[in-house]
Amino acid sequence: MDTADTEEENQKAMQIEQDIVSEPKARISTVAESLSDEGKEVNAVEEPSEITMTRKQLYDEIWEISVAGVSKKYNLPYTHLMKQIKEAGIPIPPSGYWTKLNFNKPVTKLELPEPADERIFIYRTVPVARKKKHQAISEKDSGRTDRKTVVDESSPTLESSVLPPKEQTPSVLVPKKEDASEATQTVGQPETYEQYGQTYNIYDRETLYKEVWMVPVTEVAKRYGVSDVTIRKVCQSLDIPTPPVGYWAKLRAGKTVTPIPLPMSSKPAKKSGLRTGTEYTPQIEKETLAFLNEEERTVVLSIAAQIRIPNENAKMHPTIVAHRKAVMEWKKKRKEQEARGFNRRAMDTPFFLADRVSEEALPRVLHIIDALIKAMEPLECSLTSDLKFIVNGETVSISVSEAQDEIKHIPTKEENIQLLKYEEDKRRSSWASKPKIRKYDHVYNGRISFSVYAAKNFRDCKSYVIEDRLGDIMIALYEASDILRQEREAREEAERKRQEEERRKEERRHRFNAEVDQTLTLENLSEDYDTACKIRRYIAAVEASGNLDPKSMNWVEWAKAKADWYDPTIAREDEFFGKRDHEKNAEQKKLERSGYKWW
Structure with missing residues (x-):
C-alpha cells in the first residue's frame, strides 16, 4: 500500500471519529432550536445547577424561614425540596409549629441528628420542554401532527444530557387565567x-x-x-x-x-x-378563604394541607373522649329500653353520632373529628360538648351519617314459629291474620358521609375516602363560619333596623299625641275666649240701653268680672270658682251646684 492511500485512510478515520464526537451535540442543538422555534408552546429549559451546603446550614434555614421559605429562596419546587430534605434526614417543623410561634405559644424544636457538618447537594428541578396539555388533546381530536425533530434512540436525548443525575419530581403546571x-x-x-x-x-x-x-x-x-x-x-x-x-x-x-x-x-x-x-x-x-387577610389565609391553607389522622393509640381530645363515653352509655341504655319494650317516643333523645353511625364506624368518625380539632386548636378554634366547631367565634355544626345496604331479611326463630302458627290457623279458619315480618334489613356498610353546616358534603367514594379530604373539610368549616357570621350580622342589622323603626314609630306617636293635646287645648282656650267676648257684648248692649239704676250698675260690674274670669288672656281669679282651667274641655269645666254628699 502506498503512502497516499495510507494518508487518505487516516483522514477518513479522523473524520468518522470527529462525527461520532460531535453527533450528540448536533442532535441536542437541533432539538433546542426546534423548541425555541415553538416558543409559544413550550417552557424554556434552564441550566442545571446544584446547591451545596452542610446539613446544619439547611437545618437552620428550614427552622428559621420554613421549608416553603427555603423553596422560594432558592427557586425550588416544594415537593422536590421536601423529598431531598427527607433523604438527608433533616427534621422539619411539625404541623402547627408556625401558628403557635405567631401566637407566642411554646414550641418544641427538633434537634438535628449527627453528622451536622456533612455536605449535601440540593438539585434544582429543570422542567422538561413540552407542549401544553390541551394541545395533546387537540392533536388527538383533530388528527393533526405538528413538526417534530426526531432523535435517534441510540443517541443521548436532551433530557438525559441536561438533567442532573437525581430523580426528577413531576411538577404540576398552573394554568394562567387567560x-x-x-x-x-x-x-x-x-x-x-x-x-x-x-x-x-x-x-x-x-x-x-x-x-x-x-x-x-x-x-x-x-x-x-x-x-x-x-x-x-x-x-x-x-x-x-x-x-x-x-x-x-x-x-x-x-x-x-x-x-x-x-x-x-x-x-x-x-x-x-x-x-x-x-x-x-x-x-x-370567589377565592378560597377570601374573607381572611393574607397572613391568616396562608396559615390556614398551610395547616389544611398538612392535616393527618393521628395514630390509633394517640390520646384523643378530652371533649371527644367525654362525648364517646356518653354515646356508649346512651347505646347501652337504648338496648335495655328496647328489651323492655319501650316506645321509641318515650326513649331518651339520642346524642350526636349515637344513632347515625354503627359502633364499628364510631371510632373512625371520632378520629376524623380529633384530627380536625387538633389541627385547628392553635388557630383559636374549639369544640363544644356536642362536637360542634367554634371557628372565628361562630358555632359551626356538622352532621355525620353512615350509609346502609338493603339486604333480604332472614326470618328469626321466633318469626318462623309465628309463620307456622299462621299456616296452621289458616287451615283451621279463614280469618287468621298473617304476622307482620319485614322483607328487608338495612345494614350499615361503613361508607361515611360528612356534612358541614348542611352546605358542604363529603363522602367515601371509589376515588377517595373522607380521610383524604380533611384539608377540604377544615376549609369548609372556615367558609361556613364566614357564612354564619354574615347571617348573624344580617340578623343583627335587621333587628337594629326593626328597633330603630319601632323607636321612630313611638316617637311619632308621642309627637302626634302631644299635637292632639295641644290642639284640643287651643280649642278649649278659644271657646273660653268666645264666651268672654259674648258676655262683654251683652254687657255693652245693656249699658247702651241707658237708665241704669244702682242695682243694674252693680250687675254690670259683676258681669265684667265674670267675663274676665272666662277670658284666658286675663285669667282672673273668682271669689267662688277660683282660677278657671281654660285648657280643659267644656265638660270638665262645667259648673255644678254644690249639694249635700251622703256617704
Whole structure:
C-alpha cells in the first residue's frame, strides 16, 4: 500500500471519529432550536445547577424561614425540596409549629441528628420542554401532527444530557387565567349528531376526563352547550372523577395537586345527550378563604394541607373522649329500653353520632373529628360538648351519617314459629291474620358521609375516602363560619333596623299625641275666649240701653268680672270658682251646684 492511500485512510478515520464526537451535540442543538422555534408552546429549559451546603446550614434555614421559605429562596419546587430534605434526614417543623410561634405559644424544636457538618447537594428541578396539555388533546381530536425533530434512540436525548443525575419530581403546571378559554378552543368542537330536528352531544369518556381536569367544569359546559350540572351528571354516569373542592384554588396558589386517575369501568366509553343550548354565565369564582387577610389565609391553607389522622393509640381530645363515653352509655341504655319494650317516643333523645353511625364506624368518625380539632386548636378554634366547631367565634355544626345496604331479611326463630302458627290457623279458619315480618334489613356498610353546616358534603367514594379530604373539610368549616357570621350580622342589622323603626314609630306617636293635646287645648282656650267676648257684648248692649239704676250698675260690674274670669288672656281669679282651667274641655269645666254628699 502506498503512502497516499495510507494518508487518505487516516483522514477518513479522523473524520468518522470527529462525527461520532460531535453527533450528540448536533442532535441536542437541533432539538433546542426546534423548541425555541415553538416558543409559544413550550417552557424554556434552564441550566442545571446544584446547591451545596452542610446539613446544619439547611437545618437552620428550614427552622428559621420554613421549608416553603427555603423553596422560594432558592427557586425550588416544594415537593422536590421536601423529598431531598427527607433523604438527608433533616427534621422539619411539625404541623402547627408556625401558628403557635405567631401566637407566642411554646414550641418544641427538633434537634438535628449527627453528622451536622456533612455536605449535601440540593438539585434544582429543570422542567422538561413540552407542549401544553390541551394541545395533546387537540392533536388527538383533530388528527393533526405538528413538526417534530426526531432523535435517534441510540443517541443521548436532551433530557438525559441536561438533567442532573437525581430523580426528577413531576411538577404540576398552573394554568394562567387567560389560558382557560384558549384551552377549550384548542380542544375542538365536540362531536354531535342531529335527530328529530335536535342536536345531541357525544361524550367520549377519555376526552371528557382530560377536559374536566384541564379547565373548570363550567368552561367545559360552554363547549357542549349545556349546564355545568349536566356535565357533572355525565361524568358521574361514565365514572369520570372530577376535581375536588379547592383544586383550582390550589393550582392558582402554586400548590402541588394530584389529579385523580381515570379508573377502570365496565360502563360504556361513550354517551349521548341533548344539547340544550344553555348559555351559562359563570359567576366570578370567589377565592378560597377570601374573607381572611393574607397572613391568616396562608396559615390556614398551610395547616389544611398538612392535616393527618393521628395514630390509633394517640390520646384523643378530652371533649371527644367525654362525648364517646356518653354515646356508649346512651347505646347501652337504648338496648335495655328496647328489651323492655319501650316506645321509641318515650326513649331518651339520642346524642350526636349515637344513632347515625354503627359502633364499628364510631371510632373512625371520632378520629376524623380529633384530627380536625387538633389541627385547628392553635388557630383559636374549639369544640363544644356536642362536637360542634367554634371557628372565628361562630358555632359551626356538622352532621355525620353512615350509609346502609338493603339486604333480604332472614326470618328469626321466633318469626318462623309465628309463620307456622299462621299456616296452621289458616287451615283451621279463614280469618287468621298473617304476622307482620319485614322483607328487608338495612345494614350499615361503613361508607361515611360528612356534612358541614348542611352546605358542604363529603363522602367515601371509589376515588377517595373522607380521610383524604380533611384539608377540604377544615376549609369548609372556615367558609361556613364566614357564612354564619354574615347571617348573624344580617340578623343583627335587621333587628337594629326593626328597633330603630319601632323607636321612630313611638316617637311619632308621642309627637302626634302631644299635637292632639295641644290642639284640643287651643280649642278649649278659644271657646273660653268666645264666651268672654259674648258676655262683654251683652254687657255693652245693656249699658247702651241707658237708665241704669244702682242695682243694674252693680250687675254690670259683676258681669265684667265674670267675663274676665272666662277670658284666658286675663285669667282672673273668682271669689267662688277660683282660677278657671281654660285648657280643659267644656265638660270638665262645667259648673255644678254644690249639694249635700251622703256617704
